[in-house]
Amino acid sequence: MNRFMPVLATTVVFGVGFAICSLIYPNFASPRVVMNLLTDNAFLGIVAVGMTFVIISGGIDLSVGSVIGFTTVFLALAIERAGMPPLTAFVVVLLLCALFGALMGAAIQYFELPAFIVTLAGMFLARGASFLLSTESIPITAPFYGELAEHALLLPGGFRLTVPAMIMLAVVALCAVLLHFTRFGANVYALGGSRSAAALMGIEVGRTTVLIYTLSSVLAGISGIVFSLYTSSGYSLSAVGVELDAIGAAVIGGTLLSGGHGFIFGTFIGVLIQGLIQTYISFDGMLSSWWAKIATGLLLFCFIALQQLMLLVARRRRPRASGAGAR
Amino acid sequence: MTPPETVPLLALRGFSKSFAGVNALDGVDFTLQSGEIHALLGENGAGKSTLIKTMTGVVARDAGTMQLDGVEIAPRSTGEATKAGIATVYQEVNLAPNLSVAQNLFLGRQPTRFGLVRESEMRRRARTLLAEFDLDIDVAVPLESYSVAIQHIVAIARAVDLSARVLILDEPTASLDAHEVTILFAVMRQLAARGIGIVFVTHFLDQVYAICDRITVLRNGRLAASAATAELPRMELVRMMLGRELREATAARPVSAPRESEPVAVFRGFGKAGYVEPFDLALRAGHVVGLAGLLGSGRTETARLVFGAERADSGSVTARGQQVTLHSPRQAMRLGFGYCPEERKTEGIVAELTVRENIVLALQARRGVLRPLSRREQDEIAGRLIRLLDIRPPDPERPIGLLSGGNQQKALLARWLATKPAILILDEPTRGIDVGAHAEIIQLIRALCAEGMALLVASSELEEIVTYADEIVVLRDRAHVARLEGEAVSVPTILAVIAAEAAKAV
Numbered sequence: 001m002n003r004f005m006p007v008l009a010t011t012v013v014f015g016v017g018f019a020i021c022s023l024i025y026p027n028f029a030s031p032r033v034v035m036n037l038l039t040d041n042a043f044l045g046i047v048a049v050g051m052t053f054v055i056i057s058g059g060i061d062l063s064v065g066s067v068i069g070f071t072t073v074f075l076a077l078a079i080e081r082a083g084m085p086p087l088t089a090f091v092v093v094l095l096l097c098a099l100f101g102a103l104m105g106a107a108i109q110y111f112e113l114p115a116f117i118v119t120l121a122g123m124f125l126a127r128g129a130s131f132l133l134s135t136e137s138i139p140i141t142a143p144f145y146g147e148l149a150e151h152a153l154l155l156p157g158g159f160r161l162t163v164p165a166m167i168m169l170a171v172v173a174l175c176a177v178l179l180h181f182t183r184f185g186a187n188v189y190a191l192g193g194s195r196s197a198a199a200l201m202g203i204e205v206g207r208t209t210v211l212i213y214t215l216s217s218v219l220a221g222i223s224g225i226v227f228s229l230y231t232s233s234g235y236s237l238s239a240v241g242v243e244l245d246a247i248g249a250a251v252i253g254g255t256l257l258s259g260g261h262g263f264i265f266g267t268f269i270g271v272l273i274q275g276l277i278q279t280y281i282s283f284d285g286m287l288s289s290w291w292a293k294i295a296t297g298l299l300l301f302c303f304i305a306l307q308q309l310m311l312l313v314a315r316r317r318r319p320r321a322s323g324a325g326a327r
Numbered sequence: 328m329t330p331p332e333t334v335p336l337l338a339l340r341g342f343s344k345s346f347a348g349v350n351a352l353d354g355v356d357f358t359l360q361s362g363e364i365h366a367l368l369g370e371n372g373a374g375k376s377t378l379i380k381t382m383t384g385v386v387a388r389d390a391g392t393m394q395l396d397g398v399e400i401a402p403r404s405t406g407e408a409t410k411a412g413i414a415t416v417y418q419e420v421n422l423a424p425n426l427s428v429a430q431n432l433f434l435g436r437q438p439t440r441f442g443l444v445r446e447s448e449m450r451r452r453a454r455t456l457l458a459e460f461d462l463d464i465d466v467a468v469p470l471e472s473y474s475v476a477i478q479h480i481v482a483i484a485r486a487v488d489l490s491a492r493v494l495i496l497d498e499p500t501a502s503l504d505a506h507e508v509t510i511l512f513a514v515m516r517q518l519a520a521r522g523i524g525i526v527f528v529t530h531f532l533d534q535v536y537a538i539c540d541r542i543t544v545l546r547n548g549r550l551a552a553s554a555a556t557a558e559l560p561r562m563e564l565v566r567m568m569l570g571r572e573l574r575e576a577t578a579a580r581p582v583s584a585p586r587e588s589e590p591v592a593v594f595r596g597f598g599k600a601g602y603v604e605p606f607d608l609a610l611r612a613g614h615v616v617g618l619a620g621l622l623g624s625g626r627t628e629t630a631r632l633v634f635g636a637e638r639a640d641s642g643s644v645t646a647r648g649q650q651v652t653l654h655s656p657r658q659a660m661r662l663g664f665g666y667c668p669e670e671r672k673t674e675g676i677v678a679e680l681t682v683r684e685n686i687v688l689a690l691q692a693r694r695g696v697l698r699p700l701s702r703r704e705q706d707e708i709a710g711r712l713i714r715l716l717d718i719r720p721p722d723p724e725r726p727i728g729l730l731s732g733g734n735q736q737k738a739l740l741a742r743w744l745a746t747k748p749a750i751l752i753l754d755e756p757t758r759g760i761d762v763g764a765h766a767e768i769i770q771l772i773r774a775l776c777a778e779g780m781a782l783l784v785a786s787s788e789l790e791e792i793v794t795y796a797d798e799i800v801v802l803r804d805r806a807h808v809a810r811l812e813g814e815a816v817s818v819p820t821i822l823a824v825i826a827a828e829a830a831k832a833v
Binding site for chain 1: 405406409420421422423424425426430432435437439442443444446469485676
């Protein structure tokens with residue numbers, strides 16, 4: 001049960017936090033607030049899921065924020081200037097992202113470079129490329145965009161499920177299955193547990209690494225699409241620093257930065273906690289928005305301390321008195 | 328050659344491998360029958376690990392043929408070796424500690440339906456597989472929550488399930504306690520009964536005699552012997568592992584220093600649980616104490632305890648007549664101790680730094696950062712010691728990594744001599760250096776001793792150690808079992824002590 005403790009702790013923190021907010025602000029616990037929580041954080045949720053794969057495998061992906069920025073600019077230019085149908089533009093940009101991620105994964109694997117450096121280079125590259133395309137904010141006026149942004153599924157109880165929220169929930173669900181119930185998912189964990197052991201056990205380490213970074217970049221691309229829907233524009237400075245928010249969400253959700261441990265659901269809750277803090281501050285109206293960062297920082301500290309504590313306890317309790325269970 | 332009536336399971340002929348011109352393996356033959364547990368023995372550097380690496384394709388061999396069941400094979404990677412039917416389980420369990428036991432057993436070949444892993448089916452199969460090894464554990468929890476012994480059995484189960492015909496166990500018992508060893512042995516016997524051939528690498532002689540059918544001994548990259556266990560008495564075995572041609576080397580022994588000299592340091596009941604059993608030891612000026620024993624007997628461990636690199640949990644130390652604590656190398660250095668470790672490359676030299684910088688390292692560390700040695704002082708010290716020890720080439724500004732093994736060893740000695748130690752601990756001072764340099768190092772040890780330094784030397788070279796030691800402590804299974812002095816210091820006596828003790832312990 002030990003393994004589920006961090007996720008459980010995160011969930012409890014979120015529940016308690018939500019309850020406190022509802023007590024302070026009577027109209028906090030409403031369908032609108034809950035649904036906005038999902039919609040407003042949809043883009044973050046999607047990248048954070050990709051980040052979870054990368055971190056569990058023992059790596060890091062610093063390029064995702066820039067990839068989001070690039071995606072929004074590319075979409076705005078392709079749809080508005082080049083007249084490309086939005087769906088075609090989506091496909092093209094996701095293919096570009098996949099190629100970008102695959103190249104980073106290949107560089108990490110075959111040149112034996114640290115993921116930190118490779119994705120840092122990727123971060124500068126993608127951000128630079130989006131500046132090259134355009135330095136101004138370009139509004140996207142295509143009718144299809146308006147429709148998508150307006151469209152929402154009405155659920156019983158007055159819940160309006162928007163398209164970004166739908167996409168995020170779908171990504172969370174599909175990726176949870178991919179990580180927890182497939183061979184690929186097991187390989188991701190094995191890589192994070194011990195790279196050399198995974199290789200000795202016959203795992204195709206190279207292929208898995210390339211796939212992991214491809215997945216992360218594609219999810220960043222999807223996140224960029226959602227971001228452009230949400231803002232109806234493309235801007236090269238959008239989503240600066242989102243990679244750090246994504247790492248934060250994963251860690252708050254119980255993913256170990258050293259790799260090998262973590263759950264998609266935990267990351268999802270981690271995103272919601274960050275969203276909850278934002279919402280609280282906007283309800284308050286008096287607090288500076290920087291308090292959100294401070295609260296997130298404190299939470300991160302608490303969770304990292306909790307994880308270390310649990311690792312320590314687990315190590316203490318390891319059954320040195322062997323043969324436990326041997327008949 | 329004409330095959331006997333049964334084709335051996337695995338037959339290696341003329342395996343050779345050299346690294347940078349040094350023969351690590353020289354025409355070694357090795358034969359494994361199916362259902363046999365075969366011990367592979369040898370001291371450090373004898374070629375055991377090179378043999379295993381060439382067998383499993385980790386490194387390419389220079390020469391030799393390998394037949395599995397009469398069919399020529401030449402694996403180029405561990406993956407290919409595993410496919411061919413040769414699996415290796417290392418001392419460090421090579422599994423993913425964070426994955427469940429079941430995932431570890433079936434990683435890469437999990438049962439799936441529509442691309443999804445069938446978790447319950449996989450667990451059922453894992454339980455069935457482990458039941459064959461009499462292991463009934465929860466296969467859904469992470470591997471790391473189990474003891475090393477169970478992790479070993481899981482690794483073995485995985486290897487065997489991947490259709491292994493030959494199983495190589497590389498020092499699997501080094502980190503196990505007695506009870507765990509019996510569990511592992513039961514598994515090994517059971518696998519042998521199924522017709523799997525097991526190569527068992529260990530340095531515990533008791534275990535060899537307890538479980539192995541046949542013994543192959545390597546020494547200096549050559550085949551020293553291969554015989555059925557019953558036909559190889561312990562004395563013979565120990566002699567093969569350690570001795571070259573056993574000649575009386577006592578003629579070269581120097582006259583012992585007066586033994587009444589006041590001890591520089593006295594250790595009483597000094598030891599650490601599970602590391603080295605408590606021992607008494609007195610180090611005197613102008614006196615060499617040798618530590619002799621098989622690999623893993625506690626030679627290096629004793630040296631590290633005495634230097635404070637490993638913290639003792641029992642006993643007391645008296646240095647220069649005063650009770651002292653010895654909890655860290657820093658404290659030991661302040662008391663005038665110096666230590667040249669066995670693993671020169673990893674624990675001793677800093678390969679990128681120059682000879683001069685390496686030599687002044689310990690002295691500078693003792694003085695502290697606030698009192699830096701001036702460049703002039705450094706040049707003076709390095710120059711003097713390079714001349715004294717005849718380090719070649721005599722260039723203090725050359726990176727030490729470019730020097731030969733023997734000269735690196737001398738530079739390490741120089742590092743400690745620069746601190747003018749009262750006590751110098753040397754671990755395998757002649758390991759990995761060419762034969763000519765051996766004699767020089769031995770001369771140096773004698774010269775230091777004559778200058779009134781107290782020396783503690785751990786060595787597996789029995790013939791060398793008897794030429795310079797005044798007193799020899801014989802170790803076995805991490806305990807000091809005998810102290811030899813005067814006439815008793817000779818190769819045959821040491822061998823007799825090692826073998827006799829081994830016989831008694833069965």
